[in-house]
Amino acid sequence: MPELPEVETVRRGLAPVMEGARIAQVAVNRPDLRWPFPERMAERLTGARVMQLRRRSKYILADLDRGETLLIHLGMSGRILISGDALGRFVHDHPAPEKHDHVVIDMDNGARITFNDPRRFGAMDLMASEGAEAHPLLAKLGPEPLGNDFHESYLATALKARNTPIKSALLDQKIVAGLGNIYVCEALFRVGISPQRKARNIAVARLKTLVPAIRDVLTEAIAAGGSSLRDFRQADGELGYFQHSFDVYGREGEACRTQGCTARIARVVQSGRSSFYCPACQR
DNA sequence: ATAGGCACCTGGTGGC
DNA sequence: TGCCACCAGGTGCCTA
Numbered sequence: 109m110p111e112l113p114e115v116e117t118v119r120r121g122l123a124p125v126m127e128g129a130r131i132a133q134v135a136v137n138r139p140d141l142r143w144p145f146p147e148r149m150a151e152r153l154t155g156a157r158v159m160q161l162r163r164r165s166k167y168i169l170a171d172l173d174r175g176e177t178l179l180i181h182l183g184m185s186g187r188i189l190i191s192g193d194a195l196g197r198f199v200h201d202h203p204a205p206e207k208h209d210h211v212v213i214d215m216d217n218g219a220r221i222t223f224n225d226p227r228r229f230g231a232m233d234l235m236a237s238e239g240a241e242a243h244p245l246l247a248k249l250g251p252e253p254l255g256n257d258f259h260e261s262y263l264a265t266a267l268k269a270r271n272t273p274i275k276s277a278l279l280d281q282k283i284v285a286g287l288g289n290i291y292v293c294e295a296l297f298r299v300g301i302s303p304q305r306k307a308r309n310i311a312v313a314r315l316k317t318l319v320p321a322i323r324d325v326l327t328e329a330i331a332a333g334g335s336s337l338r339d340f341r342q343a344d345g346e347l348g349y350f351q352h353s354f355d356v357y358g359r360e361g362e363a364c365r366t367q368g369c370t371a372r373i374a375r376v377v378q379s380g381r382s383s384f385y386c387p388a389c390q391r
Numbered sequence: 392a393t394a395g396g397c398a399c400c401t402g403g404t405g406g407c
Numbered sequence: 408t409g410c411c412a413c414c415a416g417g418t419g420c421c422t423a
Contacts, residue, residue: 142400185400185416226400227400270394271394288417289415289417291416337415382415
């Protein structure tokens with residue numbers, strides 16, 4: 109489900125009800141997600157004030173006033189939903205608990221944050237805020253695609269020795285952090301690069317267009333509140349709508365949207381993931 | 392160091 | 408309706 113735009117959408121939804129508020133109560137309904145929860149997670153969170161919500165790649169990081177930082181990853185199927193009356197702004201009633209509501213956090217302002225994740229590929233961890241970027245899950249991440257460190261010359265260097273398809277390279281979080289299957293497919297379509305082209309065989313002139321294409325597709329998706337396929341919701345329960353703007357993802361057999369192109373969108377499987385592309389427009 | 396494949400887990404969909 | 412195969416937004420780990 110959640111790639112960078114969806115995670116950023118969730119972060120933006122959570123920030124107004126979490127930042128500055130204190131965690132009043134935490135229910136942890138199972139011992140683990142992908143990994144065991146950290147020791148005494150509920151006790152370590154209870155009573156802490158959330159200073160700031162940040163995002164790094166597909167991780168949400170909540171800095172607490174106790175010198176610890178809560179890390180949240182949504183995996184494939186993770187959702188975070190806000191309910192309750194926060195800061196006098198009515199969001200909505202607490203819904204009945206659902207299957208796979210693994211962690212429920214009540215804030216002292218009346219907001220309830222529910223983490224639901226059927227497949228449990230998600231994760232939560234607690235670490236010292238100081239040196240948090242050295243956490244094993246964060247340490248090897250590449251630059252943020254919307255940040256200043258992601259540019260043409262960086263990408264050229266990073267891809268130069270890669271004997272792998274560009275599709276796989278862009279999914280590699282060590283090269284650039286936050287892209288997933290959807291937005292890689294969409295970005296490659298926008299610049300006319302085949303997902304099967306070897307990363308090192310892309311001319312620098314084309315990389316020059318790829319960087320802004322990646323930035324644009326992510327920025328547009330964030331503005332649309334992310335993409336809602338099966339289970340993604342914004343934190344307020346609203347659906348994102350960027351899925352209506354997909355040019356290729358999930359459109360196998362449908363007409364290419366390029367003016368004058370009569371080809372149909374194709375699907376190939378690369379390292380176990382579907383790649384959608386236009387065989388005529390993408391070379 | 393890099394590349395490819397598997398594993399983790401649940402649920403939805405479509406075919407028979 | 409039931410059963411089954413296949414598919415899904417991620418990524419750590421293992422093997423060559």
